Amino acid sequence: MDLAYDATYTAFRDEVRDFLRTHRDRVPKRTGHRPTDEQIAWQTLLIEHGYAARTIPKQYGGHGAAPDILKSRIIAEVFAEEGAPGSLANQGISMLVPTLLELGTEEQKTTLIPPTLRGELVWCQGYSEPGAGSDLASLKTRGEDDGENFVINGQKIWTSTAHAADMIFCLVRTEPDAPKHEGISYLIFSMKTPGIEVRPLLTMTGAAEFNEVFFTDVKVPKTQIVGARGQGWFVANATLKHERGMLGDPNAAHARLQAIIEILKTETLDGQRLMDHPLYLDRLMQLQARVIAMQANGLRLLTAAQRKEAPGMAGLIVKLQGCELNHQLAALAIDALGELGVLYHGSPHQRAGGVWQHRYMFDLGLIIGGGTAQIQKNIIAERGLGMPREPKLAPKSAKA
Amino acid sequence: MDFALSPDQIAMQDSLDRTLERVAPLDRVRQIAAQDLPTAPEVRAALAELGAPAVLVPEAHGGLGLGVLDAALLSETLGRHTACAPFVGPCLAALALDLCGSEGQKAVWLPLIASGEASFGVAISEPASGARMAAGVRAENGRLSGQALFVIDFAQAAAFIVADVAGGLHLVAADAPGLTRTALTTIDRTRSVGELVFGDVAAEPLPDRDSRAAIARMRDVGRVLLAADTLGAAQRMLERAVAYAAERQQFGRVIGSFQAVKHLCAEMAAELEPARALVWYAAYAQDALPAEATLTAAHAKAHLGEVGRFVARTATEVFGGIGITDLLGLHYTFKRIGLDRQLLGAPERARRDAAVAQGFIDA
Numbered sequence: 001m002d003l004a005y006d007a008t009y010t011a012f013r014d015e016v017r018d019f020l021r022t023h024r025d026r027v028p029k030r031t032g033h034r035p036t037d038e039q040i041a042w043q044t045l046l047i048e049h050g051y052a053a054r055t056i057p058k059q060y061g062g063h064g065a066a067p068d069i070l071k072s073r074i075i076a077e078v079f080a081e082e083g084a085p086g087s088l089a090n091q092g093i094s095m096l097v098p099t100l101l102e103l104g105t106e107e108q109k110t111t112l113i114p115p116t117l118r119g120e121l122v123w124c125q126g127y128s129e130p131g132a133g134s135d136l137a138s139l140k141t142r143g144e145d146d147g148e149n150f151v152i153n154g155q156k157i158w159t160s161t162a163h164a165a166d167m168i169f170c171l172v173r174t175e176p177d178a179p180k181h182e183g184i185s186y187l188i189f190s191m192k193t194p195g196i197e198v199r200p201l202l203t204m205t206g207a208a209e210f211n212e213v214f215f216t217d218v219k220v221p222k223t224q225i226v227g228a229r230g231q232g233w234f235v236a237n238a239t240l241k242h243e244r245g246m247l248g249d250p251n252a253a254h255a256r257l258q259a260i261i262e263i264l265k266t267e268t269l270d271g272q273r274l275m276d277h278p279l280y281l282d283r284l285m286q287l288q289a290r291v292i293a294m295q296a297n298g299l300r301l302l303t304a305a306q307r308k309e310a311p312g313m314a315g316l317i318v319k320l321q322g323c324e325l326n327h328q329l330a331a332l333a334i335d336a337l338g339e340l341g342v343l344y345h346g347s348p349h350q351r352a353g354g355v356w357q358h359r360y361m362f363d364l365g366l367i368i369g370g371g372t373a374q375i376q377k378n379i380i381a382e383r384g385l386g387m388p389r390e391p392k393l394a395p396k397s398a399k400a
Numbered sequence: 401m402d403f404a405l406s407p408d409q410i411a412m413q414d415s416l417d418r419t420l421e422r423v424a425p426l427d428r429v430r431q432i433a434a435q436d437l438p439t440a441p442e443v444r445a446a447l448a449e450l451g452a453p454a455v456l457v458p459e460a461h462g463g464l465g466l467g468v469l470d471a472a473l474l475s476e477t478l479g480r481h482t483a484c485a486p487f488v489g490p491c492l493a494a495l496a497l498d499l500c501g502s503e504g505q506k507a508v509w510l511p512l513i514a515s516g517e518a519s520f521g522v523a524i525s526e527p528a529s530g531a532r533m534a535a536g537v538r539a540e541n542g543r544l545s546g547q548a549l550f551v552i553d554f555a556q557a558a559a560f561i562v563a564d565v566a567g568g569l570h571l572v573a574a575d576a577p578g579l580t581r582t583a584l585t586t587i588d589r590t591r592s593v594g595e596l597v598f599g600d601v602a603a604e605p606l607p608d609r610d611s612r613a614a615i616a617r618m619r620d621v622g623r624v625l626l627a628a629d630t631l632g633a634a635q636r637m638l639e640r641a642v643a644y645a646a647e648r649q650q651f652g653r654v655i656g657s658f659q660a661v662k663h664l665c666a667e668m669a670a671e672l673e674p675a676r677a678l679v680w681y682a683a684y685a686q687d688a689l690p691a692e693a694t695l696t697a698a699h700a701k702a703h704l705g706e707v708g709r710f711v712a713r714t715a716t717e718v719f720g721g722i723g724i725t726d727l728l729g730l731h732y733t734f735k736r737i738g739l740d741r742q743l744l745g746a747p748e749r750a751r752r753d754a755a756v757a758q759g760f761i762d763a
Binding site: 001002003004005006009070261264265275276278281282284285286288289290292293294296297299300302303304306307313314317320321374376377378380381382384385386387388389390391 | 653
């Protein structure tokens, strides 16, 4: 065990810091779902210097560097320290690009990956349906083969950014007679295709972070498929693994903890700093131990990745524990703020734009989404501990 | 940059694991726990043969000169087997002697600790946890009076390292005139804790002036070792629960196929895995990151106290009724975790220390 970085990496850290200090005037403002021209320019600059799309080959619009997990980590750390926005992170970049790199055709890779990486081409993910949540493979949106096209009818839900997206990667049942996991295809098509309707889905936060997407006789050329017909479930699983990696990031929990420490140092109750109230302090310390534990767990995963070893249990628990921890941090901030903690909708005296209530509500969605906490526990027990699967119910037709 | 155990560390842990499996299986633990005082000469001898008590003794004095991480890995394995042998006491005594002892004291005692010939108890509960029942030891002209509670590795100690209320450290022979030793019987019958009452007892001071810092280091390292002990005991409980759930049948199915049971096991694993990384990190910090040493030790101690308690009760529940019986013997690990939690600062105390270490509040 040795947590020191050697000289190459120390020099690299300086290089990243210098880059950010030199280009401070080009740092864009954070915005909504669609990158601005300013953000696209920043992203392009990051790719050019290898601070975004670092290991993606040059011919697909990436920087083309050899994988080096420590350098990737240093980039993330320095950008966080300097408060500069790092690479764009959206579902196109995080989920579609790795999938295309693994399973796409050469034409898909050359035409779709470069504009996606730059932020010009925005994607949404069409997986979940009202009747297919945890049991995603039971999805019913169907694509009938009319010879030239799949004609798509059905409905998707939880489609974040659908209103702003150019394209969708979408799971569609194209082989209705095949077993449920073998009848799905992974299609990619324009959101401007006739027959698509997007309706915003208002959530408890008061914002519409998601959408419902309705398909009525949407014609998609049969060539716009990733992988083979009926292989969509396996293509999607390659993508889901990338999504779960995004949820439960310990650095986000660390940043949140620092913000709560500031609240406890600056806000007062009966004229006394919140930090001097033993009950709030004790809860803060309980959560700090958890944050440090998750960061140390992250170091373990980093070393495993460097050594090309399987992450094992340390990887399986990240989504469950990380999302729960973030939620508990938001809860502590709200509780420490007392009545101030419920101010929302731009109220007088509202703190930090109401962000703690927003997080508390939004993060409950993260605990549920991307594989619910209960599904995560099944995975931990079955894959991590080798426990038996739930026995399958007898088919309904077999009458007792 | 590397956050993993070395092949040597894994081999050392495996070798202790196999040894304890052989010399101290559950039936032997049961016998030991039935004694008045927990002593098991063959376990202590096996540990000495592997060099366990030598782990923190410098090489110049016949030790292995290894780090706190190595000691923590041994402690984890001792917890896993609810091993009856002094370990935390000798480790902390070696630290105290190394940091504050005279050359003469080091030359006499460190080789005896390393070889396992002399075991030590440590009396630092009052500065580490706070004083119960107004306990405290006062030193005047090299003589000690007062009371020290919750002395670790009490039973087989040849001598004790004692902290006084002014931040001094002293070495006291177990048979010193005026010293009254009383064993305190805890829930955990595999380790010994005791009380020392000093009636004007002659003691050898450890002469280095920075004994306050040494006491803090003993507290921090002790906390890491106890956290590691809990980690090993809790991991064992989880493994036993998972194995049982794969065999035990009810309603015509193994109970491990019920999500109600499966999720209990998943929750234990989800809590324990980051706790393991925290113990490694805190142990490494004692060796290599002095600015984080007190903070991470306090957090490891408090967090493993909480996670340990959760795993201990949850694993017992997976077994159902048999879990609380002596037939199964799961209660030895349950109680091991229970004692670890309270010694050298229970969670609330350790978390307060973590806040002080960051300057959030005054000491």
